[in-house]
Amino acid sequence: MNRELVLHEIRRAITSAPGLRARSALPPRPTPPTYGEQRIERFTDRLVAHACTWEAIAELDELPQRVVAWLEQRQLDHRLAVAPPLMALNWPEKVDRHSRPAAIDESVAVSLAFAGIAESGSLVMYSGPNSPITHNYVPEFHLVAIRADDVCDNQEAVWANARALGDMPRALNLIAGPSRTGDVEQTIQLGAHGPRQVHVLLVRAKDMKS
Amino acid sequence: MKALPGSFDSRAEAALADPSLQKALQNFKPLFVAKRAAAVAELSDFERLRDAAAAIKDAVLSELDVWLERYADKVESLGGKVHFAKDAADAREIIREICRKADARTICKGKSMVSEEIGLNEVLEEDGYRVVETDLGEYIIQLAKEPPSHIIAPAIHKTREQVADLFAQNHPGRPREDSVAGLVNEARHALRERFFESDVGITGGNFLIAESGTSVIVTNEGNGDLTQTLSRVHVVTSGIERVIPTLDDLSVFLRLLARSATGQDTECYTTLSTGPRRAGDPDGPEEYHVVLVDNGRSKMLAGRFRDMLRCIRCGACMNHCPVYGAVGGHAYGWVYPGPMGSILTPLFNGLAENYDLPNACTLNGRCQAVCPVRIPLTDLIRTMRNEQVKAGLMPASQRRMMGAWGWVARQPGLYRALERLGSRMLRLRAGRRGAMSSLPGAEAWTRVRDLPAPQGATFIDQWKARGGDQ
Numbered sequence: 278m279n280r281e282l283v284l285h286e287i288r289r290a291i292t293s294a295p296g297l298r299a300r301s302a303l304p305p306r307p308t309p310p311t312y313g314e315q316r317i318e319r320f321t322d323r324l325v326a327h328a329c330t331w332e333a334i335a336e337l338d339e340l341p342q343r344v345v346a347w348l349e350q351r352q353l354d355h356r357l358a359v360a361p362p363l364m365a366l367n368w369p370e371k372v373d374r375h376s377r378p379a380a381i382d383e384s385v386a387v388s389l390a391f392a393g394i395a396e397s398g399s400l401v402m403y404s405g406p407n408s409p410i411t412h413n414y415v416p417e418f419h420l421v422a423i424r425a426d427d428v429c430d431n432q433e434a435v436w437a438n439a440r441a442l443g444d445m446p447r448a449l450n451l452i453a454g455p456s457r458t459g460d461v462e463q464t465i466q467l468g469a470h471g472p473r474q475v476h477v478l479l480v481r482a483k484d485m486k487s
Numbered sequence: 488m489k490a491l492p493g494s495f496d497s498r499a500e501a502a503l504a505d506p507s508l509q510k511a512l513q514n515f516k517p518l519f520v521a522k523r524a525a526a527v528a529e530l531s532d533f534e535r536l537r538d539a540a541a542a543i544k545d546a547v548l549s550e551l552d553v554w555l556e557r558y559a560d561k562v563e564s565l566g567g568k569v570h571f572a573k574d575a576a577d578a579r580e581i582i583r584e585i586c587r588k589a590d591a592r593t594i595c596k597g598k599s600m601v602s603e604e605i606g607l608n609e610v611l612e613e614d615g616y617r618v619v620e621t622d623l624g625e626y627i628i629q630l631a632k633e634p635p636s637h638i639i640a641p642a643i644h645k646t647r648e649q650v651a652d653l654f655a656q657n658h659p660g661r662p663r664e665d666s667v668a669g670l671v672n673e674a675r676h677a678l679r680e681r682f683f684e685s686d687v688g689i690t691g692g693n694f695l696i697a698e699s700g701t702s703v704i705v706t707n708e709g710n711g712d713l714t715q716t717l718s719r720v721h722v723v724t725s726g727i728e729r730v731i732p733t734l735d736d737l738s739v740f741l742r743l744l745a746r747s748a749t750g751q752d753t754e755c756y757t758t759l760s761t762g763p764r765r766a767g768d769p770d771g772p773e774e775y776h777v778v779l780v781d782n783g784r785s786k787m788l789a790g791r792f793r794d795m796l797r798c799i800r801c802g803a804c805m806n807h808c809p810v811y812g813a814v815g816g817h818a819y820g821w822v823y824p825g826p827m828g829s830i831l832t833p834l835f836n837g838l839a840e841n842y843d844l845p846n847a848c849t850l851n852g853r854c855q856a857v858c859p860v861r862i863p864l865t866d867l868i869r870t871m872r873n874e875q876v877k878a879g880l881m882p883a884s885q886r887r888m889m890g891a892w893g894w895v896a897r898q899p900g901l902y903r904a905l906e907r908l909g910s911r912m913l914r915l916r917a918g919r920r921g922a923m924s925s926l927p928g929a930e931a932w933t934r935v936r937d938l939p940a941p942q943g944a945t946f947i948d949q950w951k952a953r954g955g956d957q
Binding site: 279280282283284286287288289290291293294297298299302303304305306307309323326327376377378381397398399404405406409410411413414415431432433436439440444445446447448449450451452453454455456457458459460461462463464466468469470471472 | 511514515518519532535536538539542543546548549550551552555556559565569570571572573577621622623624627640641642643645646647650667668670671672674675678679680682683699700701707708709710712713716717727732734735736737738739741749752753754755756757758759760761762763764765767768769770771779781785786788789790793
């Protein structure tokens with residue numbers, strides 16, 4: 278009922294303004310940027326610009342040992358929230374892992390990105406059974422695996438890939454670096470409410486410098 | 488929120504005399520301007536993006552009913568619920584009802600200017616809910632019981648020392664933190680449990696996408712995401728003008744928004760939310776509601792202020808406004824400060840009640856020069872003054888002065904004689920220095936600077952002396 282009321286007001290306003298309806302043609306949009314051969318380099322440069330760290334790994338099977346090395350370097354517990362598709366990898370015994378939603382004291386999550394965006398250095402997470410949303414925001418440390426082939430030039434390419442899967446998921450999260458705030462004296466401080474560190478593991482990118 | 492007491496004049500006077508506020512404003516002023524300029528310079532087609540963004544908004548506004556229907560139908564086909572609110576009271580009732588049905592106790596909120604506009608927190612608190620603002624800036628001002636003073640940096644008027652004082656008072660049992668890092672960490676700890684207790688999570692909606700039935704928020708802290716993911720019910724509050732056709736249109740706006748707002752190339756988190764959690768999803772809210780607020784917007788659509796509906800709430804206009812930079816956001820008296828507020832506040836809350844706002848502008852045009860959707864802000868402010876005069880709102884003293892000036896200006900002989908006399912008197916008063924440090928009637932001006940005396944003959948006398956055309 279309210280819907281019709283509000284829409285009626287809008288229609289009345291539009292028809293009372295002469296010529297307004299005629300302006301409805303959508304204009305052409307500027308062409309989004311593309312990077313050709315430099316796509317991966319652009320992506321990793323922007324990751325660093327947003328205070329992410331990254332390393333290249335040859336294949337997904339390498340992930341567990343790299344994650345463990347990363348944890349041990351920082352003297353963190355071997356307790357992980359892991360995205361379901363990564364659970365079956367060859368994890369060492371000492372790693373205590375689960376794939377439930379993140380708990381309030383979750384320290385580290387390991388996720389698999391749906392895509393990357395070279396233009397902005399964003400990681401794109403596609404929520405669903407394979408990708409709990411809470412893993413992206415609750416833990417202090419977020420480790421994200423991404424296949425080099427999934428790095429797109431721009432957002433528009435990601436939207437096209439998402440459309441191909443049907444309706445949008447509950448959440449499509451674009452993440453550019455660790456959480457931050459400038460709300461105290463406009464001084465940028467990392468680790469506001471989300472992860473304090475984001476580390477990217479770029480898969481099948483052997484030939485690139487890390 | 489309710490309009491603040493007093494007039495713009497009295498609030499501006501108080502702001503100018505407040506050393507903490509002046510210190511905070513000094514910190515902020517150069518930062519946003521320089522960062523925006525650098526971020527914009529990195530992009531070769533920024534101006535074309537502005538053109539495209541303005542054109543997309545114009546196209547949508549000309550068929551707003553069609554796009555809203557398409558958007559709402561899509562949301563509902565995916566299990567969400569869209570509520571239309573004709574005014575603020577309506578919107579408050581809709582959200583109270585959602586909270587009642589959800590049997591809520593704790594309500595977490597991400598930053599939403601529409602929720603400030605409709606005065607949501609006050610009624611939810613009266614209903615007995617625990618309402619927690621989770622954006623750090625909003626959290627600070629909630630503790631201080633103050634309204635926001637900037638649309639993207641709500642606590643910009645607070646110094647670090649003031650934030651430290653507030654936290655020390657409100658977080659008993661913790662040692663006082665003084666560093667920025669310590670304060671941010673303290674807020675992180677204070678809010679963590681609230682996120683997990685939250686029953687209803689309320690966020691804004693920067694964009695609504697008709698194609699996919701999606702609402703978009705753009706944040707740096709991650710608080711909006713924790714709010715909407717950990718709550719059982721997610722409520723989006725947004726203005727009806729925020730709908731755009733497609734995901735590709737969203738990209739045009741996202742390239743403009745962060746650069747214009749904070750000078751970042753992108754904010755840390757851009758989140759596209761579509762419907763509630765799906766069967767098999769491990770997390771996410773069970774219910775998803777969108778409250779679309781009209782509250783005067785459909786009226787704006789018909790009139791001379793339609794261009795204002797293109798606004799994407801980036802804050803660039805206030806960041807570049809010398810008046811905002813001198814007096815801060817509270818002087819403007821309501822949710823929307825600065826140039827955009829000088830147009831929106833009179834439209835929402837009355838031309839007469841907010842007479843000063845469009846008049847407290849130097850028409851320098853910096854806001855218009857940086858607006859990402861090319862809103863002709865100075866033209867609209869001038870139009871607003873025009874509307875006020877037509878409505879007979881100009882104060883009698885001003886009207887008399889303008890009348891007197893108008894009469895003198897139509898008597899060229901008298902006008903020139905007075906001009907010569909005034910010029911001579913100012914020169915006499917200035918003496919050999921050529922400037923005066925005080926002038927009766929202009930004390931506010933001369934308190935902080937010298938007034939130079941006019942030099943040489945008047946323009947008309949010089950024109951004549953050089954044999955200019957009559």
